[in-house]
Amino acid sequence: MCYFEQTRWNCGYWRWGHFRQQCTKEYRTGETCGLKLVYNTNQELDICKLCKDIEKKQRKYKKLESDIYRWQREGNRTATIEKAERDMGEVSEAIHNMVQQHDQRLYSTI
Numbered sequence: 001m002c003y004f005e006q007t008r009w010n011c012g013y014w015r016w017g018h019f020r021q022q023c024t025k026e027y028r029t030g031e032t033c034g035l036k037l038v039y040n041t042n043q044e045l046d047i048c049k050l051c052k053d054i055e056k057k058q059r060k061y062k063k064l065e066s067d068i069y070r071w072q073r074e075g076n077r078t079a080t081i082e083k084a085e086r087d088m089g090e091v092s093e094a095i096h097n098m099v100q101q102h103d104q105r106l107y108s109t110i
Helices: 049-074 078-107
Strands: 002-009 014-021 036-044
Touching: 014 036, 049 078
Parallel strands: 002 036
Antiparallel strands: 002 014
16 A cells, blocks of 8 residues: 555556555555555646557557558459558557557546
């Protein structure tokens, strides 16, 4: 039950900050008992870095999608379309993993 700062972004993502106050359960100087309580919450007005990275990946996905539609209309670009479709799959998987990581922190208690 030692006290730590907490940072919380507008998207709900949060992280533990610096150690601020020792509880009465821990008697050793410089040690913590292992239980974390919030001493102070610092609100950030922006979204977290993970959300920014997700937005970048979504923009990349949209760009690949529009490129594929354009190349299909132009014709004679099958290899390029196949590579872009593979890239879209990789980007989609990365977006899914990042959203899962964000949600896990969003709904976790520690």
